[in-house]
Each structure stands twice: as C-alpha cells, then as structure tokens.
Amino acid sequence: GTASLLLDGTGDSVTSTNSNVINGDFTVEFFAYASSFAQDAILWDNRVANSGFAIGTNTSSQIIIYANGTAVATGFSGFNNSAFNHIALVRNSGVLTIYVNGNSRGTAQTYNTDYPNQPYNIGSSHTDTNFFTGNIDEFRTSTIARYTSAFTPPSSEFSVDSNTFSLLHFDGANGSTDIVNSVTGEGITVIGKARILPGGSEIEVSIGNVVVRLPATVLVTGAQIDLATGEAFVVSWNPIAPGATQIWTPIDPDNP
Secondary structure, three states, X not given: OOOXXXXXXXXXXXXXXXXXXXOOOEEEEEEEEEOOOOOOEEEEEOOEOOEOEEEEEOXXXXXXXXXXXXXXXEEOOOOOOOOOEEEEEEEEOOEEEEEEOOEEEXXXXXXXXXXXXXXXXXXOOOXXXXXXXXXXXXXXXXXXXXXXXXXXXXXXXXOOOXXXXXXEOOOOOOOOOOOOEOOOOOOOEEOOOEEEEOOOOXXXXXXXXXXXXXXXXXXXXXXXXXXXXXXXXXXXXXXXXXXXXXXXXXXXXXXX
C-alpha cells in the first residue's frame, strides 16, 4: 500500500470496540516492522482483565503468544530486524499457532475458549501499556484458520473476502489519524428480530460477515435497521410492505 501505521512507543495505539472474530477458528495477521524491541511490547491484544489473547515481542526479537495472563508460546526465530515481517496468529480446532514470515514458530494446545465482543488494541496492551515501537500494516482478522502449514506471505495488499472480519490498510495521508475499515458494512446491527433471506443468483453484496444477494429481503419485526458508518458499499434499504412485519429490500445505488 501507500502507507503504514507508525507507533512511536510513547502512547500510540489503535483501539477497536468490535472484536467478535475470537469465536471458533480465527486468524489475526499483519505486517510489523520493529524499530526497537522491548520486553513484552504488545503488537495486538484483545484481553479484558487478562481474559483473551495477545501477540507480543521480547528483547530477543522473539514473537510471543499470550493466552489470558500467560505467555504460552514463543517464536524463537524468523523475525527480521530490518524489514516488514508477516505475523499471523491462527487458531485451528483449538490449537494456537504463531506464524512468522510463513513458518510456524510456536504452538499452544487446547485453547478453545471464545472471547466474543471484546475490544482489541493494536500497538499496546489492553491496559494501554507495553507500547510497541515501529510500524504495522495490512491488519486483517478472519473467521477461519487461513494458514495450517507453511506458506508464502502475500506481497501485496489484502482484499476482502467472505471470511474477512476486519481489514485495515493504514493508507491514510501522512500524519492522519483517520483509520478506515475496508470491510463493507462492518458492524451491521439489526434491531428487533430479523434474518437475511437469499433472493436469487444476482450480484452478491457483503455486509460484515454476511453475504446477501440482490435482490434479497430482510424481515423485521422490531423497530429499525442500523447500518454502521464508514467506507462501505452503499446500499439503501426500502420498506416495500408496510404493516406489523416490514419487508426491506437492498437497492444497488449503481442500478436503482
């Protein structure tokens, strides 16, 4: 991409309130360039009161997996000190694996606990301490175990697919603090009872982890539908059947 997230180690971090990816198999991945290595410097952390997972480094440039309050696996090699490194934390059937530049550098068994709806920090711990010094780019979370053996890290920007929960390119202007999630409709909230109904084989629209096809309908017995703001594929929802149960249909703005 055109830029990356710069963290100076003195209070810089990114915080998200939406971290529902830690639910079953998952992948948290990004590229990291370390300007220096500090003991327990945190790259990513979704813990609340030490319940959850985190990725950190130590003074020996090793990558560490934290489960709850304990370091459970350490990547003993593979982190290049003068380059961007691809880091991936993968849970596959309860086994946590940390991949550094495409190679497994540590595993931890039987960590099946889910931590839905917990916030996460990029560049610091959940207590806003242990700050990382360096750059992070192409931060992506996925609802599948994307890597289960050695692989070649990508050499270009990630793209959104149906398994992508969040994607941060960090491609803003120099000095910008405006960070855009590239997943379409990230954080869709349905108020009341609703469900997405398939409506044929027309064009597909991804809304967070949900893929709907146009035309499709949403039946709502509650009050309203809220779509999160941000960079998104713009879809307007039209009520087409007034009454106790509203039927809403998405309209493609490029083909209304």
